[in-house]
Amino acid sequence: MKTQIFSTAEIDQAASALAKGELVAFPTETVYGLGADALNEAAVKKVYAAKGRPSDNPLIVHVADIETVKRLVEPLSEGAQQLMATFWPGSLTMIFNLKPNVLSKTVTGGLTTAAFRFPANETTLALIKTFGHPIVGPSANTSGKPSPTTAQHVYHDLHGKIAGILDDGATKVGVESTVLDMSTSQPAILRPGAVTAAQIEAVIHTPVATEVHQVGIKETPKAPGMKYKHYAPAAQVEIVNDEDWSAALKWAKKQSSKVGVMATTGRLTDLTLPSNVEVFSLGKDVTSASHLLFAGLRHFDDEPTIHYILAEGFTPKNLGLAYMNRLKKSAGNVFFEP
CATH class of the missing domain: 3.90.870.10 (DHBP synthase)
Incomplete structure (x- = not known):
């Protein structure tokens, strides 16, 4: 077709x-x-x-x-x-x-x-x-x-x-x-x-529940994204908390292949990036990051030599909650640990 x-x-x-x-x-x-x-x-x-x-x-x-x-x-x-x-x-x-x-x-x-x-x-x-x-x-x-x-x-x-x-x-x-x-x-x-x-x-003017249980293997989800793996590129995504960026980049420098980094422009400006790191800017804040998240994941998915992607995390509040929901799913809930 x-x-x-x-x-x-x-x-x-x-x-x-x-x-x-x-x-x-x-x-x-x-x-x-x-x-x-x-x-x-x-x-x-x-x-x-x-x-x-x-x-x-x-x-x-x-x-x-x-x-x-x-x-x-x-x-x-x-x-x-x-x-x-x-x-x-x-x-x-x-x-x-x-x-x-x-x-x-x-x-x-x-x-x-x-x-x-x-x-x-x-x-x-x-x-x-x-x-x-x-x-x-x-x-x-x-x-x-x-x-x-x-x-x-x-x-x-x-x-x-x-x-x-x-x-x-x-x-x-x-x-x-x-x-x-x-x-x-x-x-x-x-x-x-x-x-x-x-x-x-x-x-x-009614309370809205936000804590929804994980859908079991034999249950039918009412909405997309509740049961099956989502948003995952071929590379392993790891979410990086604010205080862990220095350690994450030291780890990245030791890798034998390129490592992808997805972060906001302010974050990228503050970091000392190893030569084997390839960056994708998520813009200036959580709004632009939410807009660009999937584009960034797809960008690195087109590069088979990249096996790890380090991605900036945000506070899970307001739009940050939606951003972190998608990012956690793409990472399999993996956070970088020093």
Whole structure:
């Protein structure tokens, strides 16, 4: 299969491919998603095959209006409607109880709930409206690898496996949406993102749970990223705390091959870097670091001589919580130890 790159002027062609049951990657403000008709079970199955994704890992359904969600789910609570009014379109995914038999179990992982998102990307909203159906949209990468933030990242992983990629340039946020479970008595964040618990609580005036148990091997996760390995390059990533950089670079200097270093510009300026270190700047702060994290991991993944990546850690608060969630998963929770 030849994978076509669609420009933003070719939305009709991208929608036509979706209508034929093909897969088309699409941009959001967070990462690129892998789109298929959410109401076409055969098309949805192709998503799992193209990504190498476990079949019990449910998919997020992307919509271009709230009415679509209302047709598919049980009546929305007042809190859910307030959150939609505040954060949609945007980087908040919400899980709701479904009406009977409205979505295939291939979409839901066999659950009676589904996750919905109204992305803040005009190109993709135009695609969904032109197509006329909601589309599923897991990250458009090989399962377990760093998420794609450019069309080129998608092409690297999936060319020859999907019909097309709708190219709208680099994404703006860089880490996936916050996933909020609204199907339970207490709302719970299952995956942190740019929308924080404090922001959600300020809208619904209800405590939001943030400590979610690890999903067991026989359990089906309600949201992506809860059970399987994610965001991992071929090299071993090690997270470096502030006080350990000097020791980490001494260790790096002793390695027989190049070592990757991902850190903010201020951090890189302060460090004395050995000659065998290759750097990737994460910008000036946690906002830019979150935006560039996956791009940095992919940068080093293209260099087979790099077996270790030292990455700057941040305080797990607000956006730093989302950054550290993704970085810990990519590192297998490994921190550099002097």
